[in-house]
Amino acid sequence: DAKTTQPTSMDCAEGRAANLPCNHSTISGNEYVYWYRQIHSQGPQYIIHGLKNNETNEMASLIITEDRKSSTLILPHATLRDTAVYYCIVRVADWSNFGNEKLTFGTGTRLTIIP
């Protein structure tokens, strides 16, 4: 799986949009971008994923650049409950590799929402 690079930490004011960048310059054509977050003392929580088109759900938006070398997770109106470590993961869509189910989490971005 392609390696990802994220800033170690970020702050965002409550009520503002939080924009979390992720670099995945070595991503290949069959790899998806996934985002999870982990709030203190909880399990990782799935947020969103995408291949090449921008995606939006009830939690966030995912913007993937045209060359797919980077992406941005957007939390449109951050609240204090969004304080967490956010992980950007690249997963290969390899239907022949049935056993490739391991999620590899890097160090992520520690997002702190400031009141």
Place this chain on the structure above:
Amino acid sequence: DAGVIQSPRHEVTEMGQEVTLRCKPISGHDYLFWYRQTMMRGLELLIYFNNNVPIDDSGMPEDRFSAKMPNASFSTLKIQPSEPRDSAVYFCASSLAVGVRFPQHFGDGTRLSIL
């Protein structure tokens, strides 16, 4: 909808004792995963099941670890005998199907401390 449910949330026991962790996956999910998280090693996949059958147990650290899934709604991870280096947070996750389009949903984990 109920998420993945794990019990107990915290377990403290002495070295040499048997430890049993429990997991109830999301109803209808055919895949169940056991992970371990430590500061040093991050999140590690231990084993996963498909339709109650173990598919890949290559991440199980030693013979002291065993996992079972007697039915679609229950799984256990057992450590016998336990050692201090087994101290970690153990997560269970489930997914509807295998593949990059199907996210894994995590429980809140069991924090295990072996004295």
